[in-house]
Amino acid sequence: MEPGPELGAMLGRIDRSELNGYQLVVVLEAWERQLAHDHAEFYGVMSDLSYSPPGGPDSPPHRQDEPAEFASDEIRAVLRLTRRAADHQLDLAYRVTMRLPRVGEAMLGGRLDLGRARVLAEGTEHLDIDQARRVVDDLIDDAPHLTTGQLRARLRRLTIEVDPEDAKHRLDRGVSDRRVVSYENPDGTGNILGGNLPPDRVAAIMRNLNRLARRVGDHTRTMDQIRADIYVDLLAGTGDHTAGSDRATVDIKVDLTTLVGLAEKAGEIPGWGPVVSDIARQVVGEQQDGQWRYQVTDPDTGAILGDGTTSRRPTATQQRHIQAQHETCVFPGCRMPAIDCDIDHTQSRTDGGHTLTPNLAPLCRHDHRLKHEGRWQLAKTADRTYQWTSPHGHTYTETGRSP
Numbered sequence: 001m002e003p004g005p006e007l008g009a010m011l012g013r014i015d016r017s018e019l020n021g022y023q024l025v026v027v028l029e030a031w032e033r034q035l036a037h038d039h040a041e042f043y044g045v046m047s048d049l050s051y052s053p054p055g056g057p058d059s060p061p062h063r064q065d066e067p068a069e070f071a072s073d074e075i076r077a078v079l080r081l082t083r084r085a086a087d088h089q090l091d092l093a094y095r096v097t098m099r100l101p102r103v104g105e106a107m108l109g110g111r112l113d114l115g116r117a118r119v120l121a122e123g124t125e126h127l128d129i130d131q132a133r134r135v136v137d138d139l140i141d142d143a144p145h146l147t148t149g150q151l152r153a154r155l156r157r158l159t160i161e162v163d164p165e166d167a168k169h170r171l172d173r174g175v176s177d178r179r180v181v182s183y184e185n186p187d188g189t190g191n192i193l194g195g196n197l198p199p200d201r202v203a204a205i206m207r208n209l210n211r212l213a214r215r216v217g218d219h220t221r222t223m224d225q226i227r228a229d230i231y232v233d234l235l236a237g238t239g240d241h242t243a244g245s246d247r248a249t250v251d252i253k254v255d256l257t258t259l260v261g262l263a264e265k266a267g268e269i270p271g272w273g274p275v276v277s278d279i280a281r282q283v284v285g286e287q288q289d290g291q292w293r294y295q296v297t298d299p300d301t302g303a304i305l306g307d308g309t310t311s312r313r314p315t316a317t318q319q320r321h322i323q324a325q326h327e328t329c330v331f332p333g334c335r336m337p338a339i340d341c342d343i344d345h346t347q348s349r350t351d352g353g354h355t356l357t358p359n360l361a362p363l364c365r366h367d368h369r370l371k372h373e374g375r376w377q378l379a380k381t382a383d384r385t386y387q388w389t390s391p392h393g394h395t396y397t398e399t400g401r402s403p
Contacts, residue, residue, distance in 0.1 A: 001030070002109070002110065003033040003034045003036065003037035003038075003108075003109070003110035004037060007030065007033070007034050007037075008034050008038075011027070011030060011031060011034060014027060020392075021391070021392035021393075022392045022393045022394065024392075025390075025392055025394050032110075032113055033110030033111075034110065035113065035114070036106075036107045036108075036109075036110045036111070036112055036113045036114065037107065037108055037109070037110045039107055039113070039114045039117075040096070040104055040107035040108035041108070043089075043092065043093040043096055043097060043104070043107075044093075044097055044104070044108075046075060046089065046090060046093040047090075047093045047094060047097040047098065048063070049071060049074065049075065050067040050068060050071035050072075050090060050093070050094075051063040051064050051065075051066075051067055051068070051071075052064070052068075053068075054068075067094075071090060072086040072087050072089075072090045073086070075089060075090055092118065092121055095121035095125070096117050096121055099121075099129060099132065100120065100121060100124070100132060100133065100136050102133070102136055102137065102140050103117050103120050103121065103136060103140070104117075106140055106143070106144070111144045112140075112143055112144055115148050116143050116144070116146075116148055116151055119148050119151050119152050119155065120136055120139065120140075120143065120151070120155065123152060123155040123156070123159065124136065124155070124159065126159070126166070126170065127159060127162065127163070131162050131163065134162065135155065135158045135159060135162060138158055139151070139154060139155060139158065142154070146333075147333040147335075149333070149335055150333065150335065152273070153273035153274060153335070156266075156273055156274045157266045157268070157273075157274035160266040160274055160275075160276055161264075161265055161266055164264035164276065164277065167266075167276045168276050168278055171276055171278075171279070174196050175196055175197070175198055176196075177195070177196045178194070178195065178196040178197055178198075179194075179195050179196065180192065180193065180194050180195075181193050181195065192235070198279070199269065199272060199275050199279060200252075200269065200275065200279050200282065200283045202272070203269045203272045207340075209227045209230060209231060210227070210340060212230050212241050213226040213227045213230060216230075223365075251269065251270050251337065251339060252267055252268070252269055252275075252280055252283040252284060253267060253268040253269075253270065253327075254267035254268075254277070254280040254281070254284065258277045258280060258281070259280070259281060259284060261281070263277075264276075264277045265277060266280075267279065267280025267281075267283075268280075269283075270327050270328065270337035270338070270339065319343055322338065322343055322360050322361065322362055323338045323339050323362065326338045326361060326362050328341075328362070329341050329362055329363055329364040329367055330361045330362060330363065330378075330386045330398050330399075331363065331364070331367035331370070331388065331398060332388060332396045332397070332398040333398075334364055334367055336364035336367075338362035340364070341362035341363055341364050341365075341368075342362070342363050342364070342365060342368045343360050343361070343362060344360070344361060344362075344363045344368055344371065345359055345360060346359050346360065346361050346378055346379065346380045346386070347359055347379075348372075358380070359380075361378075361380070361386065374391070375391040376388055376389065376390060376391065377389040381397070385397050385398065385399050386398050386399070
């Protein structure tokens with residue numbers, strides 16, 4: 001059903017105790033459509049209120065040409081918000097109804113929820129209105145099928161490429177504000193935060209932390225705890241965590257024309273997302289002695305036509321091919337880079353699956369366990385997508401390629 005009063009009334013009459021798991025998934029999806037519709041109406045009312053002249057209960061429904069200066073204060077009072085929160089809400093209402101009307105239309109139709117709408121609104125705020133609308137036009141059809149993380153990455157790539165020079169200036173301004181701060185938490189613990197750091201350095205640090213953590217054979221701590229302990233040891237100069245020859249290695253994907261300076265397309269650090277062309281060239285320049293992997297793709301479909309490595313000591317052929325073919329874990333929405341995933345059998349060996357490249361796919365450790373212990377089923381389709389079937393009988397598809 002299309003979202004609106006009828007769907008809302010029907011959902012309100014449902015007795016969840018009478019539904020099984022499969023049916024609850026259907027109802028959950030319907031509620032998402034209805035909530036998106038209701039949020040569109042909510043922000044539409046807010047926007048209309050800001051253009052309404054002063055008056056009483058019997059005033060005509062007139063609108064002003066410009067929003068009232070103190071419109072957010074009525075919103076602040078009626079919704080019991082702080083002044084800053086009311087300003088933020090009214091700004092979002094303007095963005096999804098006036099600045100980016102296609103976002104508001106998609107919300108009203110139940111196709112785009114508030115979280116994804118907020119990503120589009122905030123991710124284009126630095127662009128002029130024409131640029132912002134062009135970027136949204138390119139994304140609006142795919143946005144409902146992406147997680148907010150995937151959507152943010154896709155959006156970042158488009159906003160970089162719509163104005164490469166502005167993207168470089170914004171990055172430079174951001175990095176100039178880099179800092180380290182510490183503060184206490186209510187439970188007595190403390191936080192150390194490095195802010196506004198270069199993205200390639202952050203990716204290298206996290207890659208190194210993950211690599212060191214996997215070396216630790218301690219089953220009494222979670223991976224998060226192990227990473228945190230290594231982080232503290234490294235900063236304090238204690239412990240025995242040598243980085244080894246792989247220190248600060250970063251995977252980067254960049255097209256050849258950008259690499260040689262003939263274009264300014266965004267590069268991509270798998271698991272992190274798009275970066276400006278200068279960062280991509282810098283990362284490549286710093287790793288000239290490392291292993292270089294290449295892949296030849298079909299310009300129309302993006303399919304991998306061939307791949308290889310320039311290293312004198314190549315990686316295992318199958319693992320290299322899988323990592324070239326799939327940028328991330330193949331569970332829907334997962335953005336764990338393939339290089340940090342387990343290589344698992346699509347059809348398990350116990351079910352007759354063989355250790356052949358077409359039967360292998362990258363799965364992050366959590367989703368690997370999900371497949372084997374969580375009763376999720378995985379199948380590879382004829383068009384090289386992956387179909388997951390949940391324990392409740394619903395199916396979801398994923399290509400394994402970065403959005």
